[in-house]
């Protein structure tokens with residue numbers, strides 16, 4: 001008579017409880033173990049699998065990787081840790097270099113085109129001649145200003161790439177966006193502080209300088225904000241895979257070899 005290798009009980013000989021309803025006292029042979037270790041209660045094994053990451057995927061005795069059937073396809077669109085945290089300084093420095101080049105590029109382009117980034121302020125009726133003087137003559141404010149523009153541009157592009165990536169790679173979009181849309185809006189609005197700080201500070205020369213200082217200081221935190229945002233995304237993907245995707249252990253077909 002077959003018995004469970006964890007609790008040594010057999011099938012159906014236990015007191016009737018809730019678990020019986022979903023067949024958890026069913027004896028299964030989920031791996032290649034043989035003899036007295038061959039069978040295990042589905043419920044006993046599920047409890048055991050919770051105890052470690054290795055136990056969750058593999059049998060400790062025969063090392064067989066459990067065959068798991070999921071109700072929905074697993075989500076795989078997960079971001080790895082950023083370069084600065086994984087001590088991948090090569091990648092980190094490369095990112096920094098790209099950022100600096102981008103900043104020089106915007107500065108050069110803005111000057112070349114006659115400062116189009118100030119045009120919209122004129123449109124709103126502000127006198128931009130003093131702002132222009134600051135950008136042309138003050139190295140610190142000028143660098144900070146183009147740092148801010150680079151941060152804004154990079155942030156918007158990053159979010160657009162992110163949304164594109166989600167649209168292409170996330171399989172269950174409805175449940176994903178239900179949990180993610182408010183986070184996306186929150187982080188996106190925080191990231192485009194250039195726009196709303198401009199509205200608050202941008203209308204006098206004194207405020208223009210204050211705006212530059214405030215916005216470039218905020219800009220330093222954008223990259224951390226985006227990493228935080230990607231972490232939120234990862235959490236939701238893991239939540240969907242573990243909490244919103246019922247799984248069931250299958251028994252290996254008889255012809256499986258070790």
Ligand SMILES: [Zn+2]
Nearest residue numbers: 004007041044
């Ligand atoms: Zn058992």
Ligand SMILES: [Zn+2]
Nearest residue numbers: 031033059062
């Ligand atoms: Zn086994």
